[in-house]
Amino acid sequence: MSDVIEMHLKLLFDLDTLLADLEEPVYKKIGFKIGDTERMALLGRRSDLLKKLPREIAEVYEMLKKRYQQAIAPVENGFCFGCFQQLPTQLLTRSKEVTTCPNCGRILYWREK
Amino acid sequence: MNLASLLSKERINLELKPGKKEEIIKDLVYSIKKGSDAELIVSTLLKREELGSTGIGKSIAIPHCRSLAVEKLEISVGRTTKPINFNAIDKKPVSLIFLIIAPPQDPGNQYLITLGKIVQIAKEMTKKNLIQKPQTPEEFITLINKIEKDIGKRK
Ligand SMILES: [Zn+2]
Numbered sequence: 001m002s003d004v005i006e007m008h009l010k011l012l013f014d015l016d017t018l019l020a021d022l023e024e025p026v027y028k029k030i031g032f033k034i035g036d037t038e039r040m041a042l043l044g045r046r047s048d049l050l051k052k053l054p055r056e057i058a059e060v061y062e063m064l065k066k067r068y069q070q071a072i073a074p075v076e077n078g079f080c081f082g083c084f085q086q087l088p089t090q091l092l093t094r095s096k097e098v099t100t101c102p103n104c105g106r107i108l109y110w111r112e113k
Numbered sequence: 114m115n116l117a118s119l120l121s122k123e124r125i126n127l128e129l130k131p132g133k134k135e136e137i138i139k140d141l142v143y144s145i146k147k148g149s150d151a152e153l154i155v156s157t158l159l160k161r162e163e164l165g166s167t168g169i170g171k172s173i174a175i176p177h178c179r180s181l182a183v184e185k186l187e188i189s190v191g192r193t194t195k196p197i198n199f200n201a202i203d204k205k206p207v208s209l210i211f212l213i214i215a216p217p218q219d220p221g222n223q224y225l226i227t228l229g230k231i232v233q234i235a236k237e238m239t240k241k242n243l244i245q246k247p248q249t250p251e252e253f254i255t256l257i258n259k260i261e262k263d264i265g266k267r268k
Contacts, residue, residue, distance in 0.1 A: 009165075010182070013241075014156075014157040014179065014217075026225040027228075040165055074181060
């Protein structure tokens with residue numbers, strides 16, 4: 001996928017993970033103070049990030065997030081880390097397009113080595 | 114998993130140059146990742162800070178987040194040569210920073226467990242006035258190991 005789209009997707013994903021953790025009982029128990037106003041502001045930033053993505057990609061992302069909570073899965077050792085299925089050889093390297101796992105549909109992410 | 118085993122001396126800087134909160138976070142992230150991975154992590158850590166400072170008081174801060182950019186739990190530690198402003202909850206400056214980054218998928222919830230443990234150990238360090246005690250990264254790891262064991266015995 002293009003570098004800009006990829007960065008926006010990653011930022012969106014990390015932000016969603018951050019927002020999800022706030023709901024975790026274990027996290028709440030640790031006792032960090034979270035401001036409600038600040039949280040609303042961050043949700044606003046989330047919408048801005050979503051708007052920066054091409055519409056069809058934003059829609060796929062939101063659909064996957066509803067289905068799996070985590071819309072993006074890293075590729076590790078040839079496996080999709082969302083469904084743990086082995087990926088076909090043509091998907092083993094980073095692609096210029098936004099690529100989804102043929103098995104579970106999650107957006108695939110190749111880490112920088 | 115004990116905390117000391119997650120620390121490495123290359124990622125413990127006890128002579129961190131003072132700076133703005135963002136600069137300190139960047140410095141500590143760069144000891145873990147570089148390039149666009151580091152950029153992503155810094156951006157997510159700063160978003161977490163926007164929700165409320167991770168400066169938990171008594172001169173300790175624990176910036177933390179999950180990020181796609183890492184494949185396992187990564188920790189770096191910095192102690193600034195002079196206290197810095199971290200907008201901490203007690204409004205006091207900070208000198209010891211534990212920075213934690215975890216992958217999004219994290220079987221066994223190691224991230225949140227470790228985060229809780231660091232908060233506990235950090236509080237113990239302030240209580241016993243140990244923040245400035247270790248002089249080398251090795252001594253720092255030994256100290257953490259000892260505190261962790263002491264806490265374990267109390268349970
Ligand atoms: Zn998959």
